[in-house]
Amino acid sequence: MRIVFLGPQGVGKGTQGARLSERLSVPALSTGDMLRAEVRSGTELGLQADALMKAGELVSDAIMLGMIRTRVAQADAATGFILDGFPRTLAQAEGLDATLVSASAPLDVVVLFEAPRDVLESRLTGRRTCGDCGAVYHVLSQPSSREGVCDRCGGGLVQRADDTPEAIGRRLDLYERQTAPLADYYAARGLLVRVDGTRAVGEVRSDLLMAIGLGEVVS
Numbered sequence: 001m002r003i004v005f006l007g008p009q010g011v012g013k014g015t016q017g018a019r020l021s022e023r024l025s026v027p028a029l030s031t032g033d034m035l036r037a038e039v040r041s042g043t044e045l046g047l048q049a050d051a052l053m054k055a056g057e058l059v060s061d062a063i064m065l066g067m068i069r070t071r072v073a074q075a076d077a078a079t080g081f082i083l084d085g086f087p088r089t090l091a092q093a094e095g096l097d098a099t100l101v102s103a104s105a106p107l108d109v110v111v112l113f114e115a116p117r118d119v120l121e122s123r124l125t126g127r128r129t130c131g132d133c134g135a136v137y138h139v140l141s142q143p144s145s146r147e148g149v150c151d152r153c154g155g156g157l158v159q160r161a162d163d164t165p166e167a168i169g170r171r172l173d174l175y176e177r178q179t180a181p182l183a184d185y186y187a188a189r190g191l192l193v194r195v196d197g198t199r200a201v202g203e204v205r206s207d208l209l210m211a212i213g214l215g216e217v218v219s
């Protein structure tokens with residue numbers, strides 16, 4: 001299955017993407033994670049992206065499209081993928097369509113996760129991420145068993161450089177301006193389903209599976 005996860009920062013796309021990726025045996029491709037890996041490796045792209053990311057600004061469409069085209073052409077994405085954080089602009093959505101159409105592998109579904117802004121702000125402020133494996137926690141609602149230590153791999157938990165109040169505000173504004181209109185773009189193509197991202201992780205997972213036609217009917 002080829003799936004796009006659409007929704008503002010902090011709505012739970014990363015958490016759900018990791019779980020759905022296991023269930024479907026397809027990779028969850030987070031462009032934010034890919035860029036952070038470039039920054040960590042000190043590549044030229046990483047150096048260019050670093051300042052923009054810290055400021056909560058977007059990296060250029062041309063760079064992002066190039067990155068995604070290369071990634072979805074890799075062998076592990078042949079049977080499908082989950083895109084998290086891409087596309088973020090109309091130009092990226094159109095570029096993605098063109099790439100997938102020419103590969104005769106169009107999107108199956110676009111999931112829009114929704115939550116009000118105050119919920120997103122409090123989730124992002126308390127978010128902690130494992131510097132090694134990328135697992136995501138929240139200081140109040142989803143803490144690790146040992147403070148500051150990842151349950152999954154034992155790595156150290158850090159606050160992302162762009163999870164400051166200023167950058168959070170800018171990223172959410174940018175989402176509303178540039179990315180939220182993509183819901184109409186995909187609805188017009190009959191691909192959009194909506195999931196309430198304010199519910200607990202397990203409930204969102206059930207809703208997600210139902211929305212993409214993989215829900216289990218409990219009698």
Ligand code: AMP
Nearest residue numbers: 031032052053057058059064085086088
């Ligand atoms: P995320 O982890 O999805 O919140 O992304 C972190 C940052 O990476 C964003 O604030 C942007 O600076 C950059 N980024 C990630 N994905 C994209 C994209 N599709 N287009 C432009 N910039 C992106």
